[in-house]
Each structure stands twice: as C-alpha cells, then as structure tokens.
Amino acid sequence: MREINDALIRTHADRRFRSEYDYALFEYYRSAKVLAFLDRAGVPVHGRVLDAGCGGGGMPLSLAEHAQEVVGIDPINRFGDAGVKLAREHNLKGLHFLRADGMALPFPAESFDLVLSHAVIEHVADAPLYLRECNRVLKRDGRIFLSTAPYLSFAGAHLPKLRVPVPLHLIFGRAVAFRTFRFLARHAPGVLKEPAHENSFIRDARNGIVKEDDLLELVTVQRLRGQIAGAGLRIIREELHVTSTVRRMPAALGRWLGSSPLTQNALISNMEYVLARA
Numbered sequence: 416m417r418e419i420n421d422a423l424i425r426t427h428a429d430r431r432f433r434s435e436y437d438y439a440l441f442e443y444y445r446s447a448k449v450l451a452f453l454d455r456a457g458v459p460v461h462g463r464v465l466d467a468g469c470g471g472g473g474m475p476l477s478l479a480e481h482a483q484e485v486v487g488i489d490p491i492n493r494f495g496d497a498g499v500k501l502a503r504e505h506n507l508k509g510l511h512f513l514r515a516d517g518m519a520l521p522f523p524a525e526s527f528d529l530v531l532s533h534a535v536i537e538h539v540a541d542a543p544l545y546l547r548e549c550n551r552v553l554k555r556d557g558r559i560f561l562s563t564a565p566y567l568s569f570a571g572a573h574l575p576k577l578r579v580p581v582p583l584h585l586i587f588g589r590a591v592a593f594r595t596f597r598f599l600a601r602h603a604p605g606v607l608k609e610p611a612h613e614n615s616f617i618r619d620a621r622n623g624i625v626k627e628d629d630l631l632e633l634v635t636v637q638r639l640r641g642q643i644a645g646a647g648l649r650i651i652r653e654e655l656h657v658t659s660t661v662r663r664m665p666a667a668l669g670r671w672l673g674s675s676p677l678t679q680n681a682l683i684s685n686m687e688y689v690l691a692r693a
Contacts, residue, residue, distance in 0.1 A: 435493050492514050527552050528558075546648065562685060572592070574592060589628075593628050651690060657683055
C-alpha cells in the first residue's frame with residue numbers, strides 16, 4: 416500500500432483544476448487514503464475491481480497497482496486525456512476504461528470482487544438504482560467501498576466558501592445558495608475563500624460557463640442507510656468523520672453532535688462504508 420504523503424496531496428490539490436490530467440494525478444495520490452481505509456477494514460484490493468464513477472481515472476490507476484484487473488467507468492469521457500495517458504506512462508496492462516452509466520452497468524452479474532464508489536452517489540440521478548447495480552455486479556463474497564458526504568455539510572454541499580464562513584445553504588436553502596454563489600463567482604470573487612484555479616465552480620463562472628447544479632442526490636446519513644438496505648446490501652463498516660470544528664470540542668459533546676440526527680448532517684464532512692450483500 417502506498418504511504419499517505421499529505422504534502423504531495425496538497426501540492427497536487429493546488430494544481431488539480433489546471434487540466435483533467437492534473438486532476439487525475441491528484442486523485443491518484445489522494446487515493447492512498449482510500450487504500451488505507453480498506454486496509455484498516457480488512458478489505459483486500461485483489462482480483463477484478465470496478466470503479467463505478469472514475470472521473471479522470473486517478474483512482475483506478477492506484478487500484479491497478481494491487482489488483483489483477485481494474486475497470487473504470489464514467490458517463491463522461493474525462494479519462495481519455497488523463498487516466499488512459501497515465502496508465503500508459505505507468506505501464507499498467509490490467510487497467511481499462513469504459514464510458515458507461517452506473518445505473519445500467521454493462522457487466523454480467525457477480526463480475527467483480529470489489530466495487531468502489533468514491534464521491535459519486537451524490538451526483539447520481541437514481542441512487543437506489545445505482546446501488547442495486549453495484550450489488551448486481553458484485554461477487555457473493557465481494558465488498559463495496561462507498562464514500563460521500565451529507566448535502567447539508569460544507570463538504571457535501573459542493574459549493575464555494577465565503578471568506579466569512581456563513582452557511583448560506585443552511586440559512587436560505589440550496590437553490591438560493593447555488594444561484595448566489597454563481598453570481599458571486601462571476602461578479603465578486605473577492606468575497607470567496609478559494610481562488611479560481613482551486614475551484615471549478617468559480618473557474619467556470621468567471622469563464623462565462625453556465626454552471627448547472629449537479630448535486631442530484633441529497634445525501635443524509637439516515638437516507639443513505641435506508642438506500643443501502645433497500646438495495647440488498649448490509650453495512651460491514653461505517654466511519655462518519657466530523658469537521659475539524661467538532662473535533663476541537665470536548666469529546667462527549669463532539670460525539671453527540673456527530674451522532675445526533677438533529678446536527679450530524681451539517682457537521683459530518685465525510686462518510687465511508689464497507690458494504691456486502693445482505
């Protein structure tokens with residue numbers, strides 16, 4: 416397993432919006448954290464692996480260093496200028512990319528030992544169908560890795576941040592917050608925390624690209640648990656990571672805020688799961 420190099424991840428994070436290739440490199444180095452989670456959970460990366468929403472293809476590149484065969488699929492061919500090129504540079508013969516819809520996977524049942532869904536389900540139009548498809552192509556003793564974030568948290572909202580951290584999406588609702596950030600990104604970028612080269616939302620708005628809201632599934636902890644069960648899957652491991660603000664609080668208070676249905680969806684920055692067939 417590749418060691419987590421936070422400095423290297425930060426370096427590539429700063430460059431990730433320059434091109435699809437740069438973003439795929441960032442994904443490649445960041446995937447060390449996913450591999451570390453799987454290692455802690457006792458899930459081997461072996462056999463045949465599917466990345467069910469691979470984007471530019473950095474994650475499959477990392478997986479292909481461990482498994483016999485890795486297939487990365489995405490409905491948009493971002494991987495053609497990134498993952499494919501990186502696979503050639505790294506001489507990875509067992510890595511393949513395919514343009515495909517995660518809600519209609521073009522594979523027979525029980526095809527994969529491991530299925531990964533990393534920050535994908537929030538962008539899927541029919542999350543229950545997507546989970547059922549992941550279950551269908553999973554071998555009986557296989558595992559699914561799933562990560563996402565509640566849409567009410569800063570991380571899960573997929574919106575820029577103000578220099579003064581006001582949660583517009585919690586105060587005014589998502590639709591108003593989205594339109595407000597689209598206006599600010601184009602006409603008043605100075606009030607936003609991230610520069611344009613570090614945020615695709617801001618970059619696109621400044622370039623006159625009309626940004627549509629691609630957050631199609633409004634993830635909450637309870638809703639996702641219900642969808643997992645409804646897809647015929649069971650949770651083997653669940654890790655709910657709260658924000659740094661909560662981690663600085665007294666331990667008992669932090670645990671309560673992170674587990675209470677009243678607050679957890681605004682304060683959890685990342686959710687990681689290992690799933691198996693029910």
